[in-house]
Amino acid sequence: MSVRHQxxxxxxxxxxxxxxxxxxxxxxxxHVSLCDEARVRLETMEALGGAVLDDLSxxxxxxxxxxxxxxxxxxxxxEAIKAEVVRKSCDVLPGPLMDYVGGNLDDINWRPLGMGAxxxxxxxxxxxxxxxxxxPSGAAMPDHxxxxxxxxxxxxxxxxxxxxRFARGDIEIANExxxxxxxxxxxxxxxxxxxxxxxLKFSGLxxxxxxxxxRI
Amino acid sequence: MLTGTxxxxxxxxxxxxxxxxxxxxxxxTGRHSDVAVIALNDAPWVDHVRRIHAxxxxxxFRELFDHFAPRVKAFxxxxxxxxxxxxxxxxxxxxxxxxxxxxxxxxxxxxxxxIFTIARNRKIDALRKQRRxxxxxxxxxxxxxxxxxxxxxxxxxxxxxxxxxxxLPDKQRELIERAFFGDxxxxxxxxxxxxxxxxxxxxxxxxxxxxxxxxx
Numbered sequence: 001m002s003v004r005h006q007x008x009x010x011x012x013x014x015x016x017x018x019x020x021x022x023x024x025x026x027x028x029x030x031h032v033s034l035c036d037e038a039r040v041r042l043e044t045m046e047a048l049g050g051a052v053l054d055d056l057s058x059x060x061x062x063x064x065x066x067x068x069x070x071x072x073x074x075x076x077x078x079e080a081i082k083a084e085v086v087r088k089s090c091d092v093l094p095g096p097l098m099d100y101v102g103g104n105l106d107d108i109n110w111r112p113l114g115m116g117a118x119x120x121x122x123x124x125x126x127x128x129x130x131x132x133x134x135x136p137s138g139a140a141m142p143d144h145x146x147x148x149x150x151x152x153x154x155x156x157x158x159x160x161x162x163x164x165r166f167a168r169g170d171i172e173i174a175n176e177x178x179x180x181x182x183x184x185x186x187x188x189x190x191x192x193x194x195x196x197x198x199x200l201k202f203s204g205l206x207x208x209x210x211x212x213x214x215r216i
Numbered sequence: 217m218l219t220g221t222x223x224x225x226x227x228x229x230x231x232x233x234x235x236x237x238x239x240x241x242x243x244x245t246g247r248h249s250d251v252a253v254i255a256l257n258d259a260p261w262v263d264h265v266r267r268i269h270a271x272x273x274x275x276x277f278r279e280l281f282d283h284f285a286p287r288v289k290a291f292x293x294x295x296x297x298x299x300x301x302x303x304x305x306x307x308x309x310x311x312x313x314x315x316x317x318x319x320x321x322x323x324x325x326x327x328x329x330x331i332f333t334i335a336r337n338r339k340i341d342a343l344r345k346q347r348r349x350x351x352x353x354x355x356x357x358x359x360x361x362x363x364x365x366x367x368x369x370x371x372x373x374x375x376x377x378x379x380x381x382x383x384l385p386d387k388q389r390e391l392i393e394r395a396f397f398g399d400x401x402x403x404x405x406x407x408x409x410x411x412x413x414x415x416x417x418x419x420x421x422x423x424x425x426x427x428x429x430x431x432x
Contacts (some may be wrong), residue, residue: 018336021364022346026357036425041326042351044417049336050329051378052396055389058286059293062303066281070274072311125346208242 003035003169011151011173013036016045023128023195026155027171028149031191033094034153034169037050063179091184092156092191100124101132108132115139130195135184150174152182157190159183230289250303259371263326269317276386277314283326294397305338312338324360326374326418366422371414380411 007015007028014020015028032038034105062068082154090104100122101108104144116136128148135141137157151173152159158167166172174180184190264280267273288309292302312334320330340348381389392411 009222013395016336018344018348020339022349025340025346026349029349032358036421037421039351040417040421043420046333047329047374047377047416047420048381048392048413049396049409050326050374051381053284053287053291053327053332053377056287056290056294059289059299059302061285061289061306065285065303065307066278069285069307069310069314073306073314075317076311082382094425096349099349102217113332125344185365191416199293 003031003037005164005166005170005172006035006038006041007031007171008173009041011031011082012041013045016042016049021197023130024149024151026100026122026124026130027153027193027195029096030094030155031153031169031171033096042059056197083121094155095131097155100130110134115140128195128197130193133190133191133192133194134190137184137189138186139184141182149177150194150196153193155191155193157188158185159190159192160185189203259318259322259368260375262322262367263324263369265313265320265330267277268314269320276300280313280327281310284313284331288331291332291397292336292339292343294393295343296397297339297409299342300340305342306335307333321362323365323370326371327379328378329374363426366426370416370419373412373419376412377416384411 011028013025015025020028023106032042063189083184090098092105093101098104100203105174108120110120112118117139118134121129121131132155133141135157139158152166153171154166154168155170156168158165159182160166161172164172165185166182172182256260261280261283262274267276268280285306289302289306292305293299297305309331309358313331316334320327325333340346381392382394
């Protein structure tokens with residue numbers, strides 16, 4: 001699998017440290033599922049996280065903390081068994097996305113957007129929203145009104161944006177300053193996962209992510 | 217509280233002392249002649265997790281707890297949790313560690329890194345009150361035991377990284393720590409600090425490539 005457009009360092013690190021809104025987390029988790037090199041970069045950041053954790057001077061635990069933890073373990077011994085569920089991805093949707101769709105491609109309850117395009121909005125935290133878009137081959141993306149950061153991950157087919165072609169596994173990160181009209185490539189209908197942050201729920205992190213793009 | 221005292225070990229070879237106790241002798245450039253010595257110095261805690269998994273060894277868990285719980289608590293507090301919430305979450309993180317000890321893969325991560333990811337996920341859950349979409353698991357085939365030589369090299373790289381973080385000038389260390397508490401722009405950490413992220417990245421890449429090969 002050759003993914004040509006990977007997630008940027010800033011976004012990947014914010015994912016590794018747990019500082020992205022859920023909608024963006026879903027895009028990054030799906031991207032990493034499709035791109036081994038992004039997974040390598042993610043695990044490298046996590047390795048650094050481990051080193052940082054180990055380097056911290058600790059806060060002392062409450063009295064009886066260990067015993068309380070052992071009680072937690074004996075009260076909930078089933079946790080380990082529950083975690084064994086193995087997710088199997090379908091041909092189009094990576095595992096984390098299947099969790100949000102509640103099944104595979106056939107289970108999606110698409111809503112028409114006109115001109116053959118359709119979408120389904122997935123449930124996530126309010127800071128940002130995330131949707132699946134279905135664009136017929138050769139058609140332009142409908143205006144999906146992003147006012148902040150927009151991340152788009154291609155799951156099927158491809159789209160062309162300016163000189164760049166984005167195919168399965170590729171991620172495009174854009175902000176509102178970037179005027180673009182992505183067009184689904186001919187050959188196959190295009191399915192994308194697109195997340196944008198809701199402007200009224202602007203979280204502290206987003207300006208930092210925005211920074212590199214504002215220089216464009 | 218006597219359970220916290222390390223005693224003579226009955227499980228034989230490769231029992232790790234608390235990590236970095238031997239830091240002074242553990243020179244980073246020199247090669248140890250004996251594999252067991254490398255295991256002792258460069259794979260801290262790996263055997264503890266094995267003992268927790270294989271033998272439900274409470275003493276190993278206690279030692280791990282005494283080292284990591286205060287650090288996890290500090291991580292959570294620096295990320296914005298109150299003392300009480302951090303205490304509660306840390307106990308849950310440590311309980312998860314016990315319950316999921318079978319999922320730890322020493323060919324892919326150090327114990328510190330694994331605990332970092334558990335703590336981070338708990339942080340998202342408790343502080344951000346969000347679900348955490350995870351990348352698809354790359355599961356090992358039933359026969360695929362981690363290769364001991366690969367485990368050793370990765371664990372050594374993690375120890376090198378850990379030592380490198382510890383020996384950074386205070387200012388740079390602070391910078392990196394703040395990045396992991398969601399408090400700073402994350403870009404180009406490696407470039408700015410000269411940390412040996414390149415080597416660890418190539419180890420992780422090799423492990424993933426092998427995994428992909430095995431899965432075919």
